[in-house]
Amino acid sequence: MNYRFATKDDATEIKRLLAETDLHHEDITPSLLRHFLLGFDGSRLVAVVGLEIKIQSALLRSLAVDAKFRNRGIAAELVGKIESHARSLNVKTLYLLTLTAERFFAKYGYQRVERDSAPAGIQATAEFQTLCPASAICMVKQLGNG
Numbered sequence: 001m002n003y004r005f006a007t008k009d010d011a012t013e014i015k016r017l018l019a020e021t022d023l024h025h026e027d028i029t030p031s032l033l034r035h036f037l038l039g040f041d042g043s044r045l046v047a048v049v050g051l052e053i054k055i056q057s058a059l060l061r062s063l064a065v066d067a068k069f070r071n072r073g074i075a076a077e078l079v080g081k082i083e084s085h086a087r088s089l090n091v092k093t094l095y096l097l098t099l100t101a102e103r104f105f106a107k108y109g110y111q112r113v114e115r116d117s118a119p120a121g122i123q124a125t126a127e128f129q130t131l132c133p134a135s136a137i138c139m140v141k142q143l144g145n146g
Helices: 010-022 076-089 102-106 128-132
Strands: 004-006 038-040 045-055 057-065 093-098 111-113 137-143
Touching: 004 137, 010 038, 010 045, 010 057, 010 111, 038 076, 057 076, 057 128, 093 102, 102 137
Parallel strands: 057 093
Antiparallel strands: 004 038, 038 045, 045 057, 093 137, 111 137
């Protein structure tokens, strides 16, 4: 698996993978892609995760792995890499919304919190405002120095 950050030229393939995995992609813009990490098998995009950074907090979003590549630890590797990237940008807290992956994220230190406990910048994202239903679980992780 080869990893690199996205460019605007990756937008179509990112949206394709997100659509195939039933994740929202309607708000993906070239400027948002700056903090999206991509995983490739050869030249094929098979995994993605992104950050929407809001000062010292960020929304972890769009974690997707192609169905043919699941159960190989790719999602865990992506989460670890994007957390390291967030730390390098001085992000202190990661938030996410999920309908299906609460147990996965809990294994990596994310804790369930009330949705309205997220900072205003996170709550102002399209994910919070319109894309994810009120039933989505909000989770948070404090990033340490490591």
